[in-house]
Amino acid sequence: MRIGEVSHRSGVSVRMLRHYDALGLVSPQARTATGYRDYAERDLRRILHVEALRSLGMGLADVAEVLEDADPHDPSAVLDELIERTRSRIAAEQELLGRLEHTRSRAPERWEDVLRTVALLRAVRSDDPRERQQAALSPDSTLPASALVEAALAEDETNTAGAVRWALARAAAYDDAPLALLEEALGSASVQERRRAVGLLADLPALADRPGRDAMTLLVRALVDTDAEVRSRSALALASRIGGTVDEARVGSDRAEAAVVLRDELVRMIVDGDHDVEAAEGLAGLVAAGAATISAVVDVLSQRMRDGDTSAAGRQRAVQALGELRGPRVREALSALTGDADPVVARIAAYVAGRLPPDGSELAPRCR
Incomplete structure (x- = not known):
């Protein structure tokens, strides 16, 4: 085959084919009677191999080394280097x-x-x-x-x-650029980057009150992160801004679901001892803002106390958290816990119950 036909069949320019020949990369062994290059089918296949390797980002020197080595390099190692x-x-x-x-x-x-x-x-x-x-x-x-x-x-x-x-x-x-970048960071594979992102969202008031997408919306999303620290920082930040936490304009149609996720995360923090004092106050704030009912909060805390996986210290923290709330349902739960099998839990329940105000003034939770 003459060089023009090879160029047509391979898609490689005549100039580049001559360059390959000069480098010794693809040099046809035969010549026509008039001295022109005469390419064989094996030469065409080699050209196509060269182009395939170049498409992977290999330089011509690397291509020559791969094609000429009698004991070729491991393809995986070469590809790893190219990657x-x-x-x-x-x-x-x-x-x-x-x-x-x-x-x-x-x-x-x-x-x-x-x-x-x-x-x-x-x-x-x-x-x-x-x-x-x-x-x-x-x-x-x-x-x-x-x-x-x-x-x-x-x-x-x-x-x-x-x-x-x-x-x-x-x-x-x-x-407005920070919010877009922080939203992207919350999806990062790096736990450290997600922690820093939620910290920025929590600590920068300038990001809290933007129309449309704002820090509150992103903090709600962070409540379901796989990392406990990301979730807890998000929960405390949302609880501290409870007036807007479950505003439909901010979290859309998932308003009730977001409040439940926040409530459950705060309870998890109390039981696990993860900023439990702040979490208990945040839980009381949820009730005060109407984002959670007394009954629902008491039920979740009571369920965690009945859970066989909850430690003794976790049960004690849960009963202490009940002391941040007010209402007949709280008094009822504490009364039952005064007979708990754990004497420490029983003593805490009795002490907290004794500090509750008279029935007529216990309709609202205590918020510090």
């Missing part, structure tokens, strides 16, 4: 794209503005925590909120993390 190279290249391109987007988001009017933003972006990603902190606290900082969210999600140093959060609190008041 790692590709990931590194994609990461570098994504970092560049992020830098461009962050810089553009500041709507620079002069190149001096661009250079200042780029310098701050470099500083906030520096290996030196002091440089990161100085960039976040810069009085004329032009760092966009999206860059600060990324920095906060990655920050390990306590003081620097505080500085970044402070800067983010200022920027988030005027920028």
